[in-house]
Amino acid sequence: MVDHYDLIVRAHSALIDGAFRPATLAVTNGTIVAIGDHDAEFTATTEVALPAGQVLIPGIVDTHVHVNEPGRTDWEGFASATRAAAAGGVTTIIDMPLNSIPPTTTVDALRQKREAAAAQATIDIGFWGGAIPSSLGHLEPLHRAGVFGFKAFLSPSGVDEFPHLSSEQLHAALAELAAFDGLLIVHAEDPGVLEAHENTGGVGYDDFVASRPDSAEKTAIEHVIEGLRRTGARAHILHLSSASALPTIRAAKAEGLHLTVETCPHYLSFASEGIPDGATQYKCCPPIRDESNRRELWQALIAGDIDLIASDHSPSTRELKLGHGGDFGLAWGGISGLEVSLPAVWSAAREFGITLEQVVEWMTGSTSRLAGLPAKGSLAVGTDADFVAFAPDETFTVIAEHLQHKNKVTAFDGSELHGVVHTTWLGGEPVFVLGAPNDQVRLRGRLLTATH
Template sequence: MIVRARRVVLPDGERPAAVHVADGRVVAVTGFDDLGGGGDAEVTTLDDDEVLLPGLVDSHVHVNEPGRTEWEGFASATRAAAAGGITTVVDMPLNSIPPTTTVEGLAVKRAAALGQVSVDVAFWGGAVPGNVGQLRPMLDAGVVGFKCFLLDSGVPEFPPLDDAGLLAALTELAAVDGLLIAHCEDEDTIAAAPDPAGRRYAGFLASRPPAAEETAIARLVAAAAVTGARVHVVHLADAGALPLLRRARADGVRITVETCPHYLTFAADEVPDGDTAFKCCPPIREAAHREELWTALADGAVDPVIDMVVSDHSPCTPELKRLDVGDFGLAWGGIAGLQVTLPAVWTGARARGVPLTRVVELMSAAPAALAGLPTKGGIAVGKDADLVAFAPDARSTVGELHHRNPVTPYAGRELVGVVRRVWLRGTYLDGGPPRGRLLDRGGSARVTP
């Protein structure tokens, strides 16, 4: 098959092109009119208002199956991903029961996913107290790296690492160049902050101050500097941490950073009191943080401090969001937004003059590199033919989504950019049987758990 468009986002920029596909991979990228003599190839030409993008890679998705499948499951999460132009997700190790903290837990997770996934799925392992001996075996079994918390995770089966545990995990991973990704908020800082109970969003925001992120990031940086290990900060909300992160990189610390669409879209003064759909940890902060995050993202060549944008899709049942009472202290913290990640980010980027090529770099190439998936993240010879027809000027209002549960702060919001068609490894996703594969570290497909 050949898919061609007047606008194609390629690793070296945007131009008219024809993308030639065979056996699920890109075999050539030629000029728009260069169809290689025609032959038997099926040619699809995108409409003039569409841009051909590589499939997005979302390296931060809480699927929650098995154990909490009523929150989200592989079938619903990957349908939502596909509808949003995301052709690869990396599943987080917590909120499922058992968590992915042992080789056996990984096998249970893969068995639950097998045959259900509409897009390709890879897996993070978890680093928790007492499982250092499981880290190398889980890497050998195919996880892409390890997630840890530096404070209470919210679920008892996934406890946090203290400083000694963090150092032990990083020492183990440094020996094999493994990656640790960390939820960076500091328990003691939060314990000293006001209680979050009540309907006022300002009260919840005060309960998790920026200093909590900065203190925890400093702990991670110090441990990474000592061990030489690779580390990654998930869901950065605090722009005040950017100078610390810049210094760490200048000092040679091997650290990367992500932020999320909700921190780039919303601002604290826009969150209605009692609307716990907006609750997440760390919290959505004031508009000044949002704008500084955007400034840091705008040009990665000038300021490479934030590497990527991923969803941190972390849904739950409506009951756990406690919309009935609107109490931010009682509600589960997590934003459901997997399906609208691309239009949400593009809406903000477009308004600030950030080009679509940069958005693709942040949402496809960079997370694919983080997760060690070399066949993902771009339209180039040898990569999987994961393709998205995207209409960047079309508008839509967020309505019913494929997520298992309907609670999302994006409900009713007008966004710019519509995903019209998606191909996974050269196959058009038409809502038929699941076509996704389970991926090991390195991107090879796994047939069995």
């Protein structure tokens, strides 16, 4: 008897075991259960054949997303964030513990997050916890409740309810997490360096960069590395923007310390030379630096010094982002780019001759391993049937007003990008179809719990 599946997808080019080849994927009960040749004699309730020009890739796993609900849902929210994610080929996000109110620093706050997300999720969602001064000594209950790790700031976060850790508190958090093999993910900028370089703000982008110099990142990362050396803990450096820290990172990895590092689409796509004064849509912390630095980040990805790429989608209201007359000192610091992260990275990668296979690995396989999600990040028998029909050679122009983000502001507005998402499947069900209205897509997302 011939097996009958829920869904089969035939692709002239599917990313299997790190290489593109013709293949047919068979799905039953939301899981990939068989992979055959393009003309495999599979039968299914639903059959899809991708046209020439579209490739099949795993759904993007974005481990750095600020959804902001509950408490600041006017900034984003689970409904808009997960629709935007699906439209960009993202099938899993891990939500940051701020800028929601309350922040995810207690088991009860995690419960409120999960309740807010449960009825609104187009895609799968997991949650990071937070390590702030008041939660030190109490991290393990949140770990047991299923967060994927703990975020800490080493300098002021921008919101009062999520204070930063001192160097002493950083080491205490690492020691606490080492006892149960928890992961600390770190916003690494040193407050002493930032205070020494503080200026009056204004519309000059170069002045903003000068207020958050390379040395702020390098010094903070050195503090993290010293903490790892003392405690044997695991840490992940978030949104690396400064190539000056790469020799330190490289040495720490060679030493055998448990350190991983990410960078973000905006650091790989933009350079300070191209950012006009007053263009606060580009403000993020740490900042976008110069073209030479951008190229060094790409080389560090190729070399393996940087492990992965995540969006750091950090939206706000239009007023907070653009309503201060172009003053970088007053505008909210965060880039809104969840929906365009894959095409943005792919477009920039093409400049350097980097393959789509490698880009997908940085945004799916590497991110899945960081979060401990073995059922995500690859097209393989036994994994979740989360995949994307992607046209790598098609182009489009980003129009902020057309994005699914709640607030239509992004640094990518007006960018011409390569790579169009045509269909996104979650568990074998379409959650985005290019050109289809949102009300035709059923909510399929699940709430993920880390297994420790």
